[in-house]
Amino acid sequence: MKQCLIVDDSSVIRKVARKIMEEANFEISEAENGQQALEKCRHNMPEIILLDWNMPVMNGLEFLKELRKEPSGDTAKVIFCTTENDMDHITQAISAGANEYIMKPFDKEIIISKLKEVGLLEA
Amino acid sequence: MNSADFDYLRTILKKESGLVLTDDKQYLIESRLLPVAKKLKFESIEKLVAELRRTNGNLLKNHIVEAMTINESFFFRDKTPFDNFEKVMLPSLFESKRAQKQIRIWSAAASTGQEAYSLSMILEEHAEKLKGWTVQIIGTDLCSNALEKAKAGLYSQFEVQRGMPVKYLMKHFSQVGSMWQISSEIRSTVQFRHFNLLNSFNTLGHFDIIFCRNVLIYFDRDMKKDILSRMEKQAHSNAFLILGASETLIGINENFKTVADTRSLYQLKKEESAKTIGVTSGAALTMPKTGTFRT
Structure with a gap:
């Protein structure tokens, strides 16, 4: 079973995302900020990371930049999942190595389509 | 909606657009035409159908056909x-x-x-x-x-x-x-x-x-x-x-x-x-x- 790390400081968002990803047959772990997520990735690199932008301690962009420096840190597909919905943020995220970008609010259909896009689900 | 109105609308839809609605699609007509009835200031779908029966007006027909034939679409659908x-x-x-x-x-x-x-x-x-x-x-x-x-x-x-x-x-x-x-x-x-x-x-x-x-x-x-x-x-x-x-x-x-x-x-x-x-x-x-x- 493929592993998914959901990184968001909102427990509600984590719960919603967990339900969608579990239905898509992923094994889920969670982190409340970028620092926690980085530690989890160092221990066990997931196939996919759903990543919020604005979080305490370490934000999503800082996490992504650190992740991509890690050994095998380029293997995880990263999909930003954030309320930041302007082109400037999208450009920053993709430049930093994000594979896809979701603007909240999201639904199952959007997440599934992005998973297909990054090759983690069949079309 | 009564069955006479349903059949009447089905006949019009088939003639004007080719759209075929089976018996189980009454809910579809109701869900699609209620907004049309409201927009055109009819109290109900029944009143809208009555007006269509009375006038056989093309404008009203167009509203109905358009409402019934609009399809969901999105970018790169089905990939x-x-x-x-x-x-x-x-x-x-x-x-x-x-x-x-x-x-x-x-x-x-x-x-x-x-x-x-x-x-x-x-x-x-x-x-x-x-x-x-x-x-x-x-x-x-x-x-x-x-x-x-x-x-x-x-x-x-x-x-x-x-x-x-x-x-x-x-x-x-x-x-x-x-x-x-x-x-x-x-x-x-x-x-x-x-x-x-x-x-x-x-x-x-x-x-x-x-x-x-x-x-x-x-x-x-x-x-x-x-x-x-x-x-x-x-x-x-x-x-x-x-x-x-x-x-x-x-x-x-x-x-x-x-x-x-x-x-x-x-x-x-x-x-x-x-x-x-x-x-x-x-x-x-x-x-x-x-x-x-x-x-």
């Missing part, structure tokens, strides 16, 4: 047809059309434009290879409101995320308030036309690719046969036809053959006749030396 477009159809046409350097594509139920624009965005990725080629994309639909939206190219945040890779959003869209608008360059590559599939296709010219997804399911068997037979006449030799994932041509048309290792992709196998290549007065998209589309 596979667009992968096939890029990896199967385009390479084939690059080869077979290299003398004419012309490709014509029909999005036969264009709705709000996402399918046609998705194709255009893929073509733009191949701009270098398409230098000197003329590509026409025609999007047709019965619903005028949907076509107006298609022409404007304005989509909600939700719409630009359902199925569309972010790379295309970054490359071809800009934010307009809370909406996203597709670039004028991409918009200019598609010509949208109001069109009823029951009418003659002759005015549309001939095509190399016909996207007709999730449309035929609304027609009865005879109507499907008729539409496909007429599409066949408008198709160049070796043209491709793309149906919805759940649709099939079995028992309906024998000349469009399934393309091996694909799903819902068919190719016409017939002798090339001496027909004229059907270039209409539509916007012709050329790939100039700069490698960008232009009309």
Whole structure:
């Protein structure tokens, strides 16, 4: 079973995302900020990371930049999942190595389509 | 809604659009026509039907037909047809059309434009290879409101995320308030036309690719046969036809053959006749030396 790390400081968002990803047959772990997520990735690199932008301690962009420096840190597909919905943020995220970008609010259909896009689900 | 009104509306819909509603689709009529009744200041759907019975007015008929025939659409819907477009159809046409350097594509139920624009965005990725080629994309639909939206190219945040890779959003869209608008360059590559599939296709010219997804399911068997037979006449030799994932041509048309290792992709196998290549007065998209589309 493929592993998914959901990184968001909102427990509600984590719960919603967990339900969608579990239905898509992923094994889920969670982190409340970028620092926690980085530690989890160092221990066990997931196939996919759903990543919020604005979080305490370490934000999503800082996490992504650190992740991509890690050994095998380029293997995880990263999909930003954030309320930041302007082109400037999208450009920053993709430049930093994000594979896809979701603007909240999201639904199952959007997440599934992005998973297909990054090759983690069949079309 | 009583059964007499339901039958009356079914008869009108079939006559005007070919749409066939089975007995279990009463909920669909009610859910689609309630907003129409409200918009037109009728107290209920029954009052709206009564007015239609009294006047037999075309304007009212149009409102009803449009409400019932609008289809959900989103960018790169189902993904596979667009992968096939890029990896199967385009390479084939690059080869077979290299003398004419012309490709014509029909999005036969264009709705709000996402399918046609998705194709255009893929073509733009191949701009270098398409230098000197003329590509026409025609999007047709019965619903005028949907076509107006298609022409404007304005989509909600939700719409630009359902199925569309972010790379295309970054490359071809800009934010307009809370909406996203597709670039004028991409918009200019598609010509949208109001069109009823029951009418003659002759005015549309001939095509190399016909996207007709999730449309035929609304027609009865005879109507499907008729539409496909007429599409066949408008198709160049070796043209491709793309149906919805759940649709099939079995028992309906024998000349469009399934393309091996694909799903819902068919190719016409017939002798090339001496027909004229059907270039209409539509916007012709050329790939100039700069490698960008232009009309």
